[in-house]
Amino acid sequence: MDRHTQHKAAIKSFREATYDFEAAAVQGALAQLCAPDVEVHLCHPFGDLIGPQALYESAYAPLFAAVPDLERRDFVVMAGADAFGHDWVGCGGHYTGVFAAPWLDIPPTGHQIAMRYHEFFRFEDGKVVEIQAIWDIPEVMMQAGVWPMAPSLGREWRVPGPATCDGIVPGPYDADKSAQSCQLILDMLEALVKHPKDPDPRVMELDRFWHPRMSWYGPAGIGTARGTAGFRNWHQIPFLKAMPDRGQHEEEITHHFFGDGQYAAVTGWPNMMQSLSADGWMGIAPSGKKISLRSLDFWRVEGGKIRENWVLVDLLDIYRQLGVDVFARLREFNKARSLARLTLPDGRT
Numbered sequence: 001m002d003r004h005t006q007h008k009a010a011i012k013s014f015r016e017a018t019y020d021f022e023a024a025a026v027q028g029a030l031a032q033l034c035a036p037d038v039e040v041h042l043c044h045p046f047g048d049l050i051g052p053q054a055l056y057e058s059a060y061a062p063l064f065a066a067v068p069d070l071e072r073r074d075f076v077v078m079a080g081a082d083a084f085g086h087d088w089v090g091c092g093g094h095y096t097g098v099f100a101a102p103w104l105d106i107p108p109t110g111h112q113i114a115m116r117y118h119e120f121f122r123f124e125d126g127k128v129v130e131i132q133a134i135w136d137i138p139e140v141m142m143q144a145g146v147w148p149m150a151p152s153l154g155r156e157w158r159v160p161g162p163a164t165c166d167g168i169v170p171g172p173y174d175a176d177k178s179a180q181s182c183q184l185i186l187d188m189l190e191a192l193v194k195h196p197k198d199p200d201p202r203v204m205e206l207d208r209f210w211h212p213r214m215s216w217y218g219p220a221g222i223g224t225a226r227g228t229a230g231f232r233n234w235h236q237i238p239f240l241k242a243m244p245d246r247g248q249h250e251e252e253i254t255h256h257f258f259g260d261g262q263y264a265a266v267t268g269w270p271n272m273m274q275s276l277s278a279d280g281w282m283g284i285a286p287s288g289k290k291i292s293l294r295s296l297d298f299w300r301v302e303g304g305k306i307r308e309n310w311v312l313v314d315l316l317d318i319y320r321q322l323g324v325d326v327f328a329r330l331r332e333f334n335k336a337r338s339l340a341r342l343t344l345p346d347g348r349t
Contacts, residue, residue: 001171001172002171002172002173003087003173004079004080004081004087004171004173004260005079005170005171005172005173006126007079007087007089007121007123008077008078008079008089008169008171010033010123010126011033011077011089011091011121011128013029013032013033014026014029014030014032014033015072015074015077015091016029017029018060018070018071018072019071019072019073020071021064021069021070021071021072021097023061023064026056026060026064027052027053027056030052030053030055030056031052031053033052033121033127033128034051034052034055034127034128034129034131035124035127035128035129036051036052037050037051037129038050038051038052038055038127038128038129038130038131039129039130039131040054040055040130040131040133041130041131041132041133041269042055042058042059042131042133042134042135043133043134043135043137043294043314043316043317044314044316044317044320045104045316045327046058046059055131059135062103062104063095063103065101065103066099066100066101066102066103066108067095067096067097067098067099067100067103067113068097068098068100068101069097069098070095070096070097071095071096071097072093072094072095073093073094073095073096074091074092074093074167074168075092075093075094075160075161075162075167075168076090076091076092076093076161076162076167076168076169076263076298076310077089077090077091077167077168077169078090078167078169078258078259078260078261078263078265078298079169079173079258079260080173080178080182080258080259080260080265081258082255082256082257082258083256083257084256086122086256087122087123087124088120088121088122088123088256088258088265088267089120089121089123090118090119090120090121090258090265090267090296090298091117091118091119091120091121092116092117092118092119092161092167092298092310093116093117093161094114094115094116094117094158095114095115095117095135096112096113096114096115097112097113098110098111098112098113098344099111099112099113099140099143099144100341100342100343100344101341101342102339102341103140104137104327105327105330105331105334105339106137106140106141106144106146106330107144107146107334107337107338107339108144108339108341108342109143109144109145109342110342110344111143113140113143113144114139114143114158115135115136115137115139115140116135116136116139116159116219116220116310116312117133117134117135117136117312118133118134118267118296118297118298118310118312119131119132119133120132120133120256120265120267120296122256132267132268132269132294132296133296134219134294134296134312134313134314136219136220136312137316138219138220138221138315138316138326139219139220141220141330142156142220146330146333146334146337147220147221148326148329148330148332148333149221149282149283149319149324149326149329150282150283150284152220152221152222152223153222153223153233153234153235153238154218154222154223154224154225154230154234154235155223155224155225155226155234156220156223156224157224159217159224159310160217162300162308163300163307163308164300164302166262167263167300169260169261169263173260174261177259177261177262178258178259178260178261178264179259180259180301181259181260181261181262181263181264181299181301182257182258182259182264184209184264184301184304184305184306185257185259185264185266185299185306186257187209188209188210188306191203191204191205191208191209192204192247193246193247195240196240196244196246197248201232206228206231206232207228209305209306210228210231210305210306211302211303211305211306211307212227212228213226213227213307214226214227214228214231214305214306214307214308214309215307215308215309216230216231216235216309216311217308217309217310217311218235218311218313219311219312219313219315220315221282221315222234222235222282222313222315237280238280238281238282239281241278241279241280241281242276242277242278242279242280242281242284242286243274243275243276243277243278243281244277244278245274245275245277246272246274247274248274249273249274249290252273252292253268253270253271253272253273253292254268254269254270254271255268255271256268262300262301262302263298263299263300263301264298264299264301265296265297265298265299266295266296266297267296268294268295268296269294270292270293270294271293271294271295272292272293272294272295273290273291273292273293274290274291274293275288275289275290275291276288276289276290276291276322282315284319284322284324287322289321289322291318291321291322292321293313293314293318294313294314294317295311295312295313295314296311296312297309297310297311297312298310
């Protein structure tokens with residue numbers, strides 16, 4: 001078995017433990033999967049952690065307490081090596097279950113929620129030595145009816161998995177096909193950063209790289225866009241108007257690109273650096289401040305073009321850098337809401 005297929009097999013026990021979530025099983029699976037000193041980089045407000053137990057106690061245990069029937073559902077599991085020779089496994093999916101108790105000051109709903117995650121695991125000698133992960137916490141806020149910031153331009157919904165239902169990529173690893181998928185993304189990004197330095201949007205060659213029925217699945221707070229027109233209008237134009245120096249600070253960031261069959265992915269902590277110098281993005285006033293962005297992405301290639309792109313950005317960390325405490329604003333809303341744990345009748349007695 002090739003090493004990338006082995007790494008996907010190694011992570012399967014953790015995926016299964018978090019599907020039927022039970023505390024001891026998840027802690028055991030994390031301990032088995034990870035090196036004792038694994039470096040963990042999580043989205044705001046969790047931050048950086050060391051060790052599998054710290055990951056469980058700081059992130060998983062509070063979520064499990066709030067969602068007692070917590071369930072993991074992966075729709076993408078892929079692996080590959082980046083340009084530095086590092087081996088990665090990327091997982092995308094949703095955590096779901098009944099939101100029964102408050103979590104991160106988000107009031108419970110008593111209904112099922114779904115929170116998208118993009119989680120990347122770097123392997124060395126059969127163990128995970130680094131994790132980079134974003135959980136779409138704003139998505140939970142929206143489902144609870146308490147999103148405290150500007151409304152999204154795009155469509156807010158439960159983002160689907162791949163249309164082809166083949167995101168759990170099996171082995172053996174196809175090096176040639178994987179390299180082709182990854183190169184398509186690299187070529188697309190090379191064309192993309194020509195704009196707005198060159199103000200003509202045609203320099204980005206969107207039609208060359210993107211399928212006419214493309215879907216761009218952005219994080220909650222930005223939303224989903226369909227087709228290049230939707231992508232331009234609901235994400236790219238506001239983003240570039242606000243931060244026109246995109247792609248000009250490459251020496252300050254790191255990218256880890258890898259491919260697996262018709263899928264490609266990127267992770268980095270951070271992997272974008274630019275200045276919020278103009279208005280137009282997510283209702284944020286321009287500050288002129290240079291900010292770092294963590295964007296963890298998956299792409300699916302079909303017929304030589306990008307058909308689907310899943311994007312998670314750590315938006316809460318962006319607000320933090322700009323001096324906006326989203327959780328403090330949430331707590332202001334909560335003065336008129338109950339944060340009591342919910343106990344639902346079983347419907348039979």
